Amino acid sequence: MGRSAKYTAEQFVDAALELVADRGPSAVTISAVAGKLRAPVGSVYHRFTSRDVLLAKLWLRTVRSFQLGFLDALRRGDGLEAALYTLQWVRAHPKEGKLLLLYRREELVSGPWPQEIQSVAADLTAELDSAIKDFTQHLFAEVSKETLLRTVFALVDVPYAAVRRSLLAGESPPIELDDLVSTTYQSILGSLP
Amino acid sequence: MGRSAKYTAEQFVDAALELVADRGPSAVTISAVAGKLRAPVGSVYHRFTSRDVLLAKLWLRTVRSFQLGFLDALRRGDGLEAALYTLQWVRAHPKEGKLLLLYRREELVSGPWPQEIQSVAADLTAELDSAIKDFTQHLFAEVSKETLLRTVFALVDVPYAAVRRSLLAGESPPIELDDLVSTTYQSILGSLP
DNA sequence: GACAAATTAGAAGAGATGTTCTAGTATATC
DNA sequence: GATATACTAGAACATCTCTTCTAATTTGTC
Numbered sequence: 001m002g003r004s005a006k007y008t009a010e011q012f013v014d015a016a017l018e019l020v021a022d023r024g025p026s027a028v029t030i031s032a033v034a035g036k037l038r039a040p041v042g043s044v045y046h047r048f049t050s051r052d053v054l055l056a057k058l059w060l061r062t063v064r065s066f067q068l069g070f071l072d073a074l075r076r077g078d079g080l081e082a083a084l085y086t087l088q089w090v091r092a093h094p095k096e097g098k099l100l101l102l103y104r105r106e107e108l109v110s111g112p113w114p115q116e117i118q119s120v121a122a123d124l125t126a127e128l129d130s131a132i133k134d135f136t137q138h139l140f141a142e143v144s145k146e147t148l149l150r151t152v153f154a155l156v157d158v159p160y161a162a163v164r165r166s167l168l169a170g171e172s173p174p175i176e177l178d179d180l181v182s183t184t185y186q187s188i189l190g191s192l193p
Numbered sequence: 194m195g196r197s198a199k200y201t202a203e204q205f206v207d208a209a210l211e212l213v214a215d216r217g218p219s220a221v222t223i224s225a226v227a228g229k230l231r232a233p234v235g236s237v238y239h240r241f242t243s244r245d246v247l248l249a250k251l252w253l254r255t256v257r258s259f260q261l262g263f264l265d266a267l268r269r270g271d272g273l274e275a276a277l278y279t280l281q282w283v284r285a286h287p288k289e290g291k292l293l294l295l296y297r298r299e300e301l302v303s304g305p306w307p308q309e310i311q312s313v314a315a316d317l318t319a320e321l322d323s324a325i326k327d328f329t330q331h332l333f334a335e336v337s338k339e340t341l342l343r344t345v346f347a348l349v350d351v352p353y354a355a356v357r358r359s360l361l362a363g364e365s366p367p368i369e370l371d372d373l374v375s376t377t378y379q380s381i382l383g384s385l386p
Numbered sequence: 387g388a389c390a391a392a393t394t395a396g397a398a399g400a401g402a403t404g405t406t407c408t409a410g411t412a413t414a415t416c
Numbered sequence: 417g418a419t420a421t422a423c424t425a426g427a428a429c430a431t432c433t434c435t436t437c438t439a440a441t442t443t444g445t446c
């Protein structure tokens with residue numbers, strides 16, 4: 001019933017990803033997104049109620065993709081693998097890496113999100129939080145401000161830092177980083193007191 | 194000769210800093226900057242040729258402020274102190290910290306910089322690069338891609354990671370981070386092969 | 387006190403972007 | 417094949433922001 005689609009929602013999100021990764025959030029104008037597919041702007045608005053919603057969906061899709069494998073390793077209790085997973089994922093998904101690690105949600109999306117999107121975002125965040133807490137409990141037999149700081153540092157912040165420089169330079173994170181992240185991980189969470 | 198100034202260039206740069214730290218780069222509109230001082234937009238343009246130049250000067254002022262102490266420690270050969278200096282500096286300069294560590298130059302300034310500013314930026318970068326190379330040479334007796342990666346990781350990237358989360362949360366980096374950064378530093382650069 | 391220069395003052399211009407709106411087009415279903 | 421409908425198409429509208437421009441004001445100097 002009705003005309004068949006020439007441009008899908010997915011395609012517009014993909015186009016937005018290209019633009020962010022290549023030229024930053026400000027390059028993601030509706031007309032640029034449409035232009036990538038030689039589509040009219042009207043077709044973008046036929047799929048998304050606003051620019052912010054389009055960008056929010058790109059953001060969530062990317063976070064979900066990353067979080068999948070990260071949580072997997074973490075839930076198996078393999079913290080080191082979780083830390084190294086960040087490097088691998090970025091190597092396998094350079095554009096998404098640039099998006100996720102270089103742009104914060106607030107930069108991408110200006111206004112508040114609609115209900116539907118907000119709840120998905122909350123779910124993802126809750127999922128990550130609880131997995132990290134579980135892992136901390138498993139490791140320290142205690143979840144405190146201090147122990148959490150320590151796991152988050154070794155699990156999230158250091159891998160993030162390791163990868164950041166390469167992404168900014170538009171390069172794939174060199175293999176040598178794996179050793180640095182591993183060494184750091186061991187020194188912070190390896191042999192517990 | 195001439196009317197005395199009611200608003201100085203410095204004041205506008207300060208206003209811009211407040212705006213970036215509080216509400217991100219996009220909040221730094223000329224009228225917002227002027228509004229902070231209840232000044233007319235014309236007065237901003239009387240001091241700066243464009244918004245980009247204003248932001249570039251804010252950026253350079255901040256980088257210079259940070260780099261001063263960092264290079265000091267590094268030139269003394271005290272790598273650990275340089276790494277920890279990042280945490281201290283951010284605690285002492287929360288707004289500047291947010292600016293320097295959370296926003297990249299490209300996010301802040303859209304176009305290319307005018308000559309005058311470009312050369313200052315080049316000088317600062319060169320100064321940092323050479324200090325890091327010297328330190329690497331001093332430590333490893335060799336400056337290669339691998340050894341540089343290692344020093345930069347322990348000296349710059351890890352402290353950055355340590356501080357980032359707090360800044361995003363609008364808090365001062367907790368004291369416990371010092372230990373984490375120290376431990377990491379020792380494990381990466383402490384006992385060399 | 388008159389003049390020149392630096393500065394304030396803010397309205398007006400120019401350009402970009404998000405969003406809406408109206409019209410036209412292709413396709414599934416009857 | 418007629419019809420309803422999902423979709424394309426892009427012009428038009430509304431804002432927002434940077435920048436420019438003209439006029440008024442203050443202050444140092446002769």
